[in-house]
Amino acid sequence: MANNNLFILYKDGWKYISISISISIVLSIFSLHTLAFISLLLTGIFIFIFRNPERLFPVFESSSLVSPVDGVVLSIEEIDNSEFAYRLKIDSTIFDVGILRVPMSAKVESLHYTKGTKVATKSTLHSDLNEAIYLTFVNNNADRVKVIHRLKESFIPLFIDIKASQEVYQTTRYGFVNNTMTTLYIPNNFRLNVSVGSDLKASESLLGYFS
16 A cells, blocks of 8 residues: 655655754854854755645546646647547646646556656757656556656655555655656546646646546
8 A cells, every 4th residue: 555654744855854953963063153054044945845734535436547746838749649538737846836746546567766857848858858747547447547646856855655556545645746747647438527728636626537
């Protein structure tokens, strides 16, 4: 079962926070107060980035698909693919909550993590070189959704808390991203409920329904 991580901060964020606090203490001991203050500010930034708020979950039908991330819908494209009909891109920034939420109750059919660089999204190499997580969810009706989380410019890696073949439930926390582009591939039996520019909240925003 996925790690719900019910603390106020995402679990892997504590190491960043503890390191920055330790550095601030050491710098203060050596009377390097300006640097100690900067390190303390960095601690506050880490607390903000790794925040893990509770969410109110609207009651949607079992055929629903919710957003796995916070962000803004950057594009919606029809694609010529035998399995998927739509490609939806969600842009998440450092200001968005980074907690990932399962988009539908399903089985994790596949999961693949690719290490890589963190080049800017405007670079033609972004989609080929940047660190990414590839997931495919399939529900009891054989509706399949592919999700790709790909880092933009970020010093924080991607974190994932689920495994392939695992049964997961809609809205459950399953990892963490920061400053990321998320792409969803959706089949043609899906009715979209969002448009370009829509502001999304993970688990709260309805993307649409399978028919």
